[in-house]
Amino acid sequence: MGGCLKILPIVREDRRGVFVKTFHVDAFRELGLPTVFAEAYFSVSHRNVLRGLHFQIPPMDHEKIVYCAEGEVLDAVVDLRRASPTYGQHILISLRAAEGTMLYIPRGMAHGFCTRSEHAVMMYQVTSVYAPACDAGIRWDSAGIPWDIENPVISERDMGFPALSDFVSPFD
Template structure:
């Protein structure tokens, strides 16, 4: 597995080995020792997935402390534009984002440390997006910032979004509880 740093500290694009044969492919999405060797979170408390149709935008979501978490995201079916937005006060990349295409074909993944908001836009007819997170979902800590308030160049100005996501606070009005810690990934 190749761990490639993005422009945001602690956020990585991961490219696992893909084993292909006449039956299809096999991909290992997580190996605890590889994550630990790089100082990344390796204890995941929950796994879940979403299924979205083309044009759906989900995000930008996160959990606030004390339930903030690291997240590993991948797209085992279809393709998405995946985004991480740095919310950490004091971070040299505060307010900046990373946008990557994640797809079943590429088998790539995105690792987000605590303090980053996450969202994605479904590019394919259907996109299955899987998440591994280091804390249990806590409704009282579930939060987000409005999808079009942080200068992210989404491919669609009128995506399909949920009522909850349309009501999220704009980035410039979000009082971040996240603090940058250079050693924390």
């Protein structure tokens, strides 16, 4: 999808375990990715937890890099940029801690995931700080995403988001 990028970081494994380099300024610059982040955070979720689909609207919209530090998730991104040829479409990518796979998400995209393992730790780096007045989302079941899950565990907040078809996008 326009602008999303699957990143395969340096992963080293030996008898002690695994070492994953999640950020290298020169490698990110070569890919045209942000090298300055305003916030970093993580979430811990149990099996069948579905989080999303989240984003921030302008002027606090942001680029985001996500990866699964423990467990496995099915990660989803929906394009909300009105002028994009992929507007309203989604991509799905499995993020597994064992692989270290990361996903770069540009501005104007909604993001969410469903936990496939017993539990998962998701890491996030974003280019703007959290701004409650700009916090937004679309309902998880309104973008045609085949989550492949029965009875997901979803927050009341996420259940209350508008459907994609009712959302008026501020993203050009």
